[in-house]
Amino acid sequence: MMRRLFFLLPLLATAVALQAQEHWVYLDNGLVRLGVNMDAGGSIGWFSHSHSSANLLNAFDHGRYVQQSYYGDRDGSEWNGKAWRYNPVQGGSWRGAPATVLEKKETKDSLYVKTKPRQWASGADVNEVIFEQWLTLDGGLAHLKFRMTCTGTAEHKPTHQELPAVFVMPRYETLVFCEKGSPAWSGAPLTRRQPGPPDAKDAIVKFAEPWAAWVDAEDQGLGIYFPHTDFATTYRVRNAGADSVADCSYIAPLRTFALTLGLVFEYEVVLATGTAGQIRAIFTKLHQQREALKR
Numbered sequence: 001m002m003r004r005l006f007f008l009l010p011l012l013a014t015a016v017a018l019q020a021q022e023h024w025v026y027l028d029n030g031l032v033r034l035g036v037n038m039d040a041g042g043s044i045g046w047f048s049h050s051h052s053s054a055n056l057l058n059a060f061d062h063g064r065y066v067q068q069s070y071y072g073d074r075d076g077s078e079w080n081g082k083a084w085r086y087n088p089v090q091g092g093s094w095r096g097a098p099a100t101v102l103e104k105k106e107t108k109d110s111l112y113v114k115t116k117p118r119q120w121a122s123g124a125d126v127n128e129v130i131f132e133q134w135l136t137l138d139g140g141l142a143h144l145k146f147r148m149t150c151t152g153t154a155e156h157k158p159t160h161q162e163l164p165a166v167f168v169m170p171r172y173e174t175l176v177f178c179e180k181g182s183p184a185w186s187g188a189p190l191t192r193r194q195p196g197p198p199d200a201k202d203a204i205v206k207f208a209e210p211w212a213a214w215v216d217a218e219d220q221g222l223g224i225y226f227p228h229t230d231f232a233t234t235y236r237v238r239n240a241g242a243d244s245v246a247d248c249s250y251i252a253p254l255r256t257f258a259l260t261l262g263l264v265f266e267y268e269v270v271l272a273t274g275t276a277g278q279i280r281a282i283f284t285k286l287h288q289q290r291e292a293l294k295r
Contacts, residue, residue: 029109029137032273040091041099042113042133043067047142047222047271056222056273058167058248062091062098063120066164066271068131068146072156072259077121084121086156086259090131093123100125110136128152141282142271150263162252163228163267170247172214172221175234176276180206185284190276195234195249205251206231211283213276214249223279225270225286226253 023039028050035046037059044066045059058064072086079094092098103114115131118124129152134145146164175193182188188208196202205212207230215221226232232253239247253269272282 025104025106025111027109027111027135027137027142029139031140032137032142034111034135034137034142034271036111036113036135037065037091038101038104039098040065041067041089041115041117041131042101042104043091044133044135044144047273049273056168056172058169058245060167060245060248061094062096063089063094064165064167064248065091066144066166067091068115068117068133068148068164069120070129070148070161070259071159072154077119079121086154087120088117088126088129088131089120090115090117090133093118094120095123097123099131102130109138110134140272140274141286143268144271145266145268147264147266150259150261150265152259153261154259155261156259158256158258160233160254160256162233163226163255164269165250165252166222166224167248167250168214168222170236170238170244170249171216172249173217173236174215174221175205175212175249175251176215176221176279177205177207177212178209178280180208180230182208184208185287190280192276195236197237198235200235203233203235204231205234209280209283209287210253211279212251213279214251215276219275219277221273221276221279223272223274223276223283224251224253225272225283227287227290228267229253229255 024035026035033048036042037045067090069089075086077084099118100116105112117126130149132147136143179191210227211225213223234251237247
């Protein structure tokens, strides 16, 4: 069972979800702004229009960043009294202990961060796993490349991995996507859905086109392009009110694999802003460019 299934616990049970400390580094190219919190392992917690104070992402605690997080077998650890598992997280632990940034390289439009993660439940350093990320801005897009290197000796069982989990502010309440079964990249009608709480029956979404967008009542929002998979899990947290950062909307593209000795795993995603139609057009063009490079 994954961390995403328990994000309501700090709110519904009496546990205190500690908000991450803030030491931000930003990339801003005059069109969009991307920010990482160096006190949360260099994890991504800000995406907006250039110089805007309206963040689309939700970074309420160390688990809600756009970051690397992987799952292994049960290991005897507990999160707020719940049995947990091997779970190195880039941001840090659920109690707010940050992961360790090992290296940072920054240019005008790019940022590289190397991080030693922490166990989500116990807060222990994870010495056998290294996370790396390369972040670049290209026009109105944020390109995110992630790499995980595992040198541990344990051989874990396969499980769903969030690649990555993306939490947005609660005003972005409608998930828009091209549902599996529709002809891909043909302009087919889009599906609009307001997902339920964690573990709702409709939590798993399958895609004809590997992207989705969270939009608000004006159809403005954030899109994520994930060419490495065609399904995701989604939910909405709605307890504290539409303007509360304790609430959120969530999506995590998924793949199923095991953490094993010597595993090096890489993937890339792209973030964009706009209306659902604009986001689809952006990702259609990106898909066409990627396909052209394969020829």
